[in-house]
Structure formats: structure tokens, C-alpha cells
Amino acid sequence: MIEQIPHILVLLGLIVSAILTYYFRDLLAATLAAGLFSFLISLEFYILQAPDVAISQAAIGAGLTTAIFIIAIRATGRFEGESS
Amino acid sequence: MIDAWVLAVLCLTVLMALAAVRLVLGPTAPDRAIALDTVNTLVIASMILLGVVFKEIIFVDVAIVYGLLSFVSTLYIAKYIGGEL
Amino acid sequence: MAAIDILIYICLTIGVVFNTLGVVGLLRFPDLYTRMHATTKATTFGSIFTSLTVVVYGLYLFFTVNDSQYLTLAIHAFLAMACLAFTNAVSAHALARAAHRSGIMPMLAVVDRLAEAKL
Amino acid sequence: MIAFLVTAGAAFLMYLILTAGSGTIGFWSLSELVMGVLLACLTGLIARNFLCRSKNYRLLDPRRLLQLLVYVPGPFFVELTKANLDVAYRVITMKIRPGIIRVHSGLKTDLGIFMLANSITLTPGTLSVGIDEATNDLFIHNINVGEGDEKREVIESTELFGLANLPAWIRRIAE
Numbered sequence: 309m310i311e312q313i314p315h316i317l318v319l320l321g322l323i324v325s326a327i328l329t330y331y332f333r334d335l336l337a338a339t340l341a342a343g344l345f346s347f348l349i350s351l352e353f354y355i356l357q358a359p360d361v362a363i364s365q366a367a368i369g370a371g372l373t374t375a376i377f378i379i380a381i382r383a384t385g386r387f388e389g390e391s392s
Numbered sequence: 393m394i395d396a397w398v399l400a401v402l403c404l405t406v407l408m409a410l411a412a413v414r415l416v417l418g419p420t421a422p423d424r425a426i427a428l429d430t431v432n433t434l435v436i437a438s439m440i441l442l443g444v445v446f447k448e449i450i451f452v453d454v455a456i457v458y459g460l461l462s463f464v465s466t467l468y469i470a471k472y473i474g475g476e477l
Numbered sequence: 478m479a480a481i482d483i484l485i486y487i488c489l490t491i492g493v494v495f496n497t498l499g500v501v502g503l504l505r506f507p508d509l510y511t512r513m514h515a516t517t518k519a520t521t522f523g524s525i526f527t528s529l530t531v532v533v534y535g536l537y538l539f540f541t542v543n544d545s546q547y548l549t550l551a552i553h554a555f556l557a558m559a560c561l562a563f564t565n566a567v568s569a570h571a572l573a574r575a576a577h578r579s580g581i582m583p584m585l586a587v588v589d590r591l592a593e594a595k596l
Numbered sequence: 597m598i599a600f601l602v603t604a605g606a607a608f609l610m611y612l613i614l615t616a617g618s619g620t621i622g623f624w625s626l627s628e629l630v631m632g633v634l635l636a637c638l639t640g641l642i643a644r645n646f647l648c649r650s651k652n653y654r655l656l657d658p659r660r661l662l663q664l665l666v667y668v669p670g671p672f673f674v675e676l677t678k679a680n681l682d683v684a685y686r687v688i689t690m691k692i693r694p695g696i697i698r699v700h701s702g703l704k705t706d707l708g709i710f711m712l713a714n715s716i717t718l719t720p721g722t723l724s725v726g727i728d729e730a731t732n733d734l735f736i737h738n739i740n741v742g743e744g745d746e747k748r749e750v751i752e753s754t755e756l757f758g759l760a761n762l763p764a765w766i767r768r769i770a771e
Contacts, residue, residue, distance in 0.1 A: 522680040
């Protein structure tokens with residue numbers, strides 16, 4: 309039973325961070341929320357005992373996606389609806 | 393008897409949720425960045441503990457890779473906030 | 478209850494308590510730099526202790542069961558701990574420097590030599 | 597050439613640490629050793645200009661490495677423990693008096709500044725925020741500035757540490 313509680317908490321955190329990514333108007337904050345999502349989903353793969361998937365998710369989600377999003381924000385604008 | 397390792401992982405998961413509260417509230421971008429950094433550290437610590445819970449050695453390696461990669465991502469965010477990118 | 482169990486419980490409790498203090502400080506302190514104090518120090522110390530528990534557990538099993546995979550567990554946990562402590566310090570410095578460059582001044586500060594020096 | 601050897605040696609050591617407990621020659625199996633040598637040579641060829649950028653091989657001296665191995669679990673860990681008790685006290689009572697002060701380090705090399713800044717970040721009440729590149733002074737956010745310290749222009753780095761003299765250790769290791 310007690311093994312299931314972290315699992316449920318991580319799933320709830322996934323839903324909340326996905327909603328946050330949608331909700332933020334500041335795109336840098338949205339990127340950080342997407343980073344939180346990828347960390348939590350990597351932990352979720354880990355709890356489901358798939359460490360190889362967790363490694364690739366860590367490499368892509370934590371390292372690459374954040375960097376690409378930040379490069380995109382720098383090239384366009386920081387806030388939604390603004391074009392620098 | 394309740395397993396102590398699972399209980400510690402449970403505490404760390406609750407702390408991750410509390411750190412995410414600062415990610416929602418944080419007035420400025422660096423506040424959110426340090427909240428994300430805290431979540432990183434807690435995820436790595438709980439991964440090391442889960443490696444013992446599942447009795448698999450390979451699980452601890454994921455924590456090492458994860459720590460180094462999240463460091464790169466944090467440095468990238470810091471470079472953008474400081475305007476040096 | 479064996480001595481090793483008590484040692485493991487003590488280390489886990491210290492780790493979880495300091496992690497809790499770090500997160501409470503993150504929620505409670507008034508401005509960015511003081512929050513960074515709480516997260517960097519307390520979270521690093523707590524995570525070092527939870528990893529140290531795994532190292533102690535692995536070494537204990539290696540010396541009693543004498544199976545070399547537990548030595549691997551201890552070494553890898555130690556390496557993860559070293560990476561964690563090192564990267565936390567560096568990323569805290571990078572974030573503090575970036576925040577000061579982007580114009581976020583410390584609230585309630587009695588003195589600010591960096592803003593005077595204009596670097 | 598020496599940069600290649602240092603990088604390949606470090607990579608091979610790291611490989612040996614990661615694969616300890618895999619076989620019978622010592623703790624390693626034969627295939628792991630051969631693969632380790634090959635991968636270490638490849639790493640040395642690719643990364644030889646990154647690890648030894650300053651062309652300065654002080655840390656190869658075994659006495660300095662031994663001192664580094666004493667420094668991290670010894671005086672540094674004591675200061676780390678004290679720092680955490682201090683942070684616990686501040687979190688519970690909220691008695692803070694923050695400020696950014698200028699600290700004279702007295703170190704000259706990049707490695708020494710790097711180690712001092714990292715040590716300061718993890719020790720009592722202080723967090724390094726910036727570095728003056730010309731004079732190698734550090735700017736430090738202190739969570740509890742002492743009475744009268746906000747008037748002083750420069751503070752010596754030894755005053756920050758209560759129990760052990762960390763700048764002297766770092767000077768012995770890195771310079």
C-alpha cells in the first residue's frame with residue numbers, strides 16, 4: 309500500500325505541471341514547468357522499473373528540450389503575444 | 393513494519409510537491425529556477441533510495457547521468473537569465 | 478534491532494529533516510538570495526546524508542554477505558553523491574550571478590558592494 | 597602530449613571506478629579493462645584541450661592530491677555541518693540581516709578561486725555572487741552581516757570561517 313503513495317503523488321504532480329505549462333503567460337516560466345514535467349515523468353518511468361527509458365528521457369527532456377526552448381525564446385519574445 | 397526506505401521516498405515526494413508551490417508562486421524567473429533546481433536534487437536523492445528499494449544496481453547509474461544532465465540544463469537557464477547567451 | 482539498522486534510521490532521518498528545512502526555507506524566506514541559501518546548503522546536506530545511507534548499507538552488505546555487487550552499489554551511490562554536491566554549488570553560483578546581472582537586487586540588504594562596484 | 601596522458605588517465609580511472617566488481621582480475625574482468633583502455637584513449641584524443649586548458653599541472657603532485665583528500669571530509673565537512681545548523685536556526689527563527697560584502701581572497705590562480713567560491717557557497721551563511729576579475733576579489737551574499745561590517749570596504753576571507761582556516765588549506769592545495 310505504502311509503495312503506491314509516491315506513485316500517486318508523482319502522477320498528480322504530472323497533471324499539475326502539465327496544466328501549469330498551459331497556464332503561464334511568461335514563456336520562460338512555462339519552459340521551467342515543462343522541465344518539471346520531464347523530471348517527474350523520468351521519475352515515473354523509474355518507479356515503473358524502466359531505467360533505460362528513464363535515461364533517455366533524462367537526456368532528451370532535461371538536457372535537450374530545455375536548451376532548445378530557451379534558444380527559441382531568445383530568438384522570439386519572452387512573453388506570449390509579443391514579437392521582439 | 394513499514395519499510396524505512398519507502399517512507400523516506402514518500403517524504404521526498406511530498407517535498408517535491410512543496411517545492412513546486414514555489415514554482416507556481418515565484419514572482420521572478422530566478423525564483424522558479426531555484427525551485428526547479430531543488431526538485432532536481434530531490435529527484436536524484438529519491439532515485440538513489442529507490443535503487444535500494446528495487447534491489448537493482450543499474451538504477452543508481454540513472455541518478456548519476458541525471459544529475460550531470462540537469463546541471464547542464466540549469467546552467468543554460470542561468471545563462472539566459474543573465475543575458476549572456 | 479541491530480546497530481546497522483539504527484545507523485541507517487539515524488542517517489535517513491537527518492537527511493529527510495534537512496531536506497524539509499531546505500524546502501520550508503524556500504517557501505518562507507522573503508527574497509531570492511536568502512531562498513538560495515536555504516536550498517543550496519540544506520538540500521545538498523540532506524541529499525548527501527540520504528546517499529551516505531545507501532553507501533553505508535552497501536558497504537555493510539559487502540562485508541557481511543561478501544558479494545561484490547554491493548560494493549558496486551556503494552561506489553555508485555558515492556559517485557552520485559559527489560556529482561550532486563559539486564554541481565549544486567556551481568549551479569547556485571551561476572544562478573546568483575545571473576540574477577544579480579539581470580537586475581534583481583536583494584531586498585532588506587544593509588549593504589550591496591556588488592552594485593556599487595558596477596561589474 | 598602530457599595533456600592527452602592526463603585526460604586519458606583520468607577517464608580510465610573513472611571507468612575503473614564505475615565498473616568495479618565485474619570480474620576476477622582484482623575487481624575487474626579482462627574485457628572491461630581492454631574496453632576501458634580503448635575508450636580512455638578516444639576520450640583523451642577528443643577532450644585533451646578542455647581538461648588541461650591552463651597548461652598547469654600542479655594537481656598532479658601527489659602531496660596536493662593527498663591534502664585534497666584530507667580537506668574534503670575533514671575541515672570542509674565540519675564547516676558544512678555548522679552551516680546547516682546555522683541555516684536551520686535561520687529558517688526557524690527568521691532572524692536575518694542580509695547584505696552583499698566584498699571579500700579579499702588573496703588567491704591568484706583560477707583553480708584556487710574556483711575552490712574558494714565553491715567552499716564559500718557551501719559554508720556558513722555565505723553565498724558567492726560575483727568575482728572581480730582584476731583583483732580576484734569575491735562578492736559574497738551574507739545572510740547575517742556582523743555589526744559594523746557594512747561600513748568596511750573589504751573583509752579578509754579568513755574572517756568568514758569560524759572553526760577551520762579554509763583559505764590556508766586551499767592555498768596549500770592549489771597554489
